[in-house]
Structures are given as C-alpha cells and as structure tokens.
Amino acid sequence: GARTRLSTFLAGTFLMVLCVVFGPVVSDIPMAALVAVMVMVSVATFDWHSVAPRTLKRMPAGEITVMVLTVVCVVATHNLAIGVVVGSVAAVLIFAKRVAHAADVTSVIDPDGTSVLYRVTGELFFASANELVTRFDYADDPAEVVIDLSATHVWDASSVAALDTIEAKYAQRGKNVRITGLNERSARIHGTLSGELTGSH
Numbered sequence: 001g002a003r004t005r006l007s008t009f010l011a012g013t014f015l016m017v018l019c020v021v022f023g024p025v026v027s028d029i030p031m032a033a034l035v036a037v038m039v040m041v042s043v044a045t046f047d048w049h050s051v052a053p054r055t056l057k058r059m060p061a062g063e064i065t066v067m068v069l070t071v072v073c074v075v076a077t078h079n080l081a082i083g084v085v086v087g088s089v090a091a092v093l094i095f096a097k098r099v100a101h102a103a104d105v106t107s108v109i110d111p112d113g114t115s116v117l118y119r120v121t122g123e124l125f126f127a128s129a130n131e132l133v134t135r136f137d138y139a140d141d142p143a144e145v146v147i148d149l150s151a152t153h154v155w156d157a158s159s160v161a162a163l164d165t166i167e168a169k170y171a172q173r174g175k176n177v178r179i180t181g182l183n184e185r186s187a188r189i190h191g192t193l194s195g196e197l198t199g200s201h
C-alpha cells in the first residue's frame with residue numbers, strides 16, 4: 001500500500017538484490033507462481049483511471065495514439081522492450097510535429113519602403129526549420145531585410161541551414177539580409193555552422 005517515492009526505490013532495490021544475489025534461488029520458484037505475482041502487481045499498479053472513457057475523451061489524440069501503439073506492440077511481439085521503444089519513438093515524433101508549428105513569423109515594412117523587419121517567435125529546430133523557409137516574401141520584399149530572432153532560440157544544425165537558405169534566396173534576388181537578436185548560445189551555434197551546411201537544404 002506504499003505510495004511514496006521511497007517505496008518505489010525500495011521495490012526496485014529489492015528486485016535487483018533478488019536477481020543478483022538470490023538468482024539461483026529465484027530460478028527454483030515455479031513460473032506459475034511468478035506469473036501470479038506479476039499479474040497481481042500489474043493490477044495493483046495500473047492506473048485504471050487513465051483508461052476510463054471519461055478520461056480518454058479529454059486526452060489529446062497523440063497521447064492516446066502512443067498508448068494504443070505501445071500496447072499493440074507489446075501484445076503482438078510479446079516483448080515489453082519493443083513496445084517501450086516504439087512508444088517512445090512515437091511520442092517524440094508526435095511532440096515534434098506538435099511544436100513544429102510553434103514558430104511564428106510576422107513582418108513590418110519600413111514606412112519609406114526601403115526595408116522590412118521579420119520577427120520570429122518560437123523554437124527553431126529540425127521540425128520547424130523547413131516551414132520557416134516558406135514564411136518569407138522573397139520576391140516582393142525591399143532590398144534590406146532584417147530578421148529579428150530575439151524571441152526565439154536556435155537549437156540545431158537544421159535551423160542554421162534554414163537561415164542560410166533564407167539568406168541565399170534573398171541574395172539570388174540582390175537583397176541583403178541581416179540577422180539580429182541571437183542569444184549567446186544561438187549565436188555560437190549559428191556562427192559555428194553558418195555557411196557549412198549549404199548542401200543540406
């Protein structure tokens with residue numbers, strides 16, 4: 001009936017001692033007895049509220065997908081490890097897809113029409129990089145383009161490659177791009193990788 005974190009730690013420690021120290025003794029226990037114990041542990045530890053219809057109606061579709069996919073993989077393969085790996089990969093992909101649209105771009109054209117300021121908000125990483133490239137008006141923008149990244153963070157090489165692609169597209173039209181507002185870490189990543197990833201986009 002214990003519910004604290006200490007109880008979880010002690011249960012894991014006890015199980016490890018059983019396997020490492022008393023392995024030969026445990027191997028003599030009939031499998032049927034161990035199965036019965038595991039079934040009771042599963043019933044006691046399972047959060048039945050999480051699969052109630054009322055709860056499922058409020059849960060995001062992505063989380064339900066991960067849960068169902070994990071269960072199906074475990075049942076189909078009879079291997080818990082495979083189910084956990086598949087579920088983890090699915091959760092990462094769903095999360096990436098969800099936050100890929102978090103990056104937003106707004107533009108303000110200078111009153112004299114000689115420059116345009118783009119403000120980027122949100123996180124820039126591999127999932128949002130490709131969409132970022134499509135958010136600029138390369139053909140109709142003025143000759144001077146300023147991209148303000150003070151409200152965002154550059155996380156990986158894909159983001160730097162996207163910024164390089166944006167600069168290249170403007171350069172093809174004879175327009176100058178100036179990137180401002182990079183925080184220290186983002187500036188370090190951009191300074192290290194910019195110009196080295198031309199072939200990646």
